[in-house]
Amino acid sequence: MNPHLAELHPYPFEKLASLKQGVTPPANKPHIALSIGEPKHATPHFIQEALLRHLHGLTLYPTTKGLPELRQAIADWTCRRFGIPAGGVDAETEVLPVNGTREALFSLVQAVIDPVDKPIVIMPNPFYQIYEGAALLAGAEPYYLNTTAESGYLPDFxxxxxxxxxRCQLMFICSPGNPTGTVLTQADHLKLLALADKYDFVIASDECYTELYDDESNPPQGLLQSAYAVGNADFKRCVIFQSLSKRSNAPGLRSGFVAGDAEVLKNYFKYRTYHGCPMPVPTQHASIAAWNDEEHVKHNRQLYRDKFTAFIDILKDICDISRPPASFYIWLKTPISDTEFAQKLFAQQNITVLPGSYLSRDSGGINPGANHVRIALVAPIEECVDAARRIKEFLK
Structure with a gap:
């Protein structure tokens, strides 16, 4: 067996299940799950209908590169969304459809890393655990870059x-951040681009939360947007990951894309032809419909804004709680250890949240996720309001 498998950590939700094991919550309070970032809003009907209309495509082997119409829809959306002139993203060479960002974040690392030179993959800490697992299985060493309250929950390059x-061959950034919801600015991107040029590494920007933001007039900056703004029109050393899971409430569609540096994508495409991960044709047509429509995304954002407003209004007088600029998470400081807080909250109020220390590693003498919990406001607003009231009661 691959010896690096032994280096993998248990997944956060495995740890959470163990934490809750043997604990009996009150039967008179229905369970409210705020631990998993799984959207619960309805998938728009027009996306479902596009999928159904093209079920005849199941008779076809899909290609790894995907339909030209899908790649063009993705390229056009990327240009519209990030202020890049039409045609500034080449659908033929700078876009690849993927089966959700999770598989792409993992597999890109396998294609990029040269394991003979003691490579390092830098990642924010806390982080999405796929970053770490991908690095370890590629034979690289993870380097954890703490994001703390002192740094504004942003990485300090x-x-x-x-x-x-x-030794860095690849760096992960996540903006808006999971679990903090913080957003990197153009200045942050430019500093990182200069470092990538100097030390010759690839920047992998996980941007699957960019379409969930609080201020309609101030959408989060994207890495390709920043690169193009300073004349890096071929997006050298830049790769972004986008998904329909959060944007379009379609996590089960398993649809996203990778875009950026054509040379990186050329080699990644070669890897993917062997990896065996083409997107089914019906899924591609549903994805085209989703990327071509913005109205459902605006409606989705408003649903989250309403939940943030209601949730925070109930709790703001009893704890230090802040509204993130983007994502659907609240990164809440806890008055006791995060694991004790999560376990007792479940035991007393039948609410599940995720301990922050399960999303991070000890680095530099601290665990930056400790004494925080991640609260995913994915449940219907009525459940979020009920949860906030129960959390308030628990905190009292």
Missing amino acids: DSVPEAIWQ
């Missing part, structure tokens, strides 16, 4: 030693 940059 200046804190990374030069010896680490010299």
Whole structure:
């Protein structure tokens, strides 16, 4: 067996299940799950209908590269969304459809990393655990870049030693962040682009939460947007990951894309032809419909805004709670250890939240996820309001 399998950590939800094992919550309070970032809003009908209209496509082997119409829809959306002139993203060479960002985040690392030079993959801490697992199985060493309250829950690139940059082959960024909802600015991107040029590494930007933001007039900046703004029109060393899971409430569709540096994608495409992961043709047609429509996304954002407003209004007088600029998470500081908080909240109020320490690693003498819990406001607004009231009672 691959020896690196032994290096993998249990997944956060395995740890959460163990934490709750043997605990009996009150039977008179229905369970409210706020632990998993799984959208619960309805998938728009027009996406479902597009899928059904093309079920005859199940008789066809899909190609790894996907339908030209899908790649063009993705390229056009990327240009519209990130202020890049029409045609500025080449649908033929700078876009690949993928079966959700999770499989792509993992597989890109396998294609990029050269394991012979003691490579490092830098990632924010806390982080989406796929980053770490992908690095380990590719034979790379993860380097955890703490994001703490002191740094505004953003990665401090200046804190990374030069010896680490010299071994870095790939860096993950996640903006808007999971679990913090914080957003990298163009200045942050430009600093990182300069470092990538100097030390020759690929920037993998996980942007699956960019379409869930609070201020309709101020959408989060994208990496390709920043690169294009400073003349990097071929997006050298830049790769972004996008998904319909959060944007369009279609996590079960397993549809997203990778876009950016044509040379990186050329080699990644070669990897994917062997990996065996083409997107089914009906899924591609449903995806075209989704990427071509923005009205359902605006409606989706408003649903989350309403939930944030209601949830925070109930709790703001009893705890330190802030509204993130983007995502659907609240990163809540806990008055006791995060694991004790999560276990007792379940035991007393039948609410499940995720301990922050399960999303991070000890680094530099601290675990930056400790004494926080991640609360995913994915349930219907009535459940979110009920949860906020129960959490308030629990905190009292």
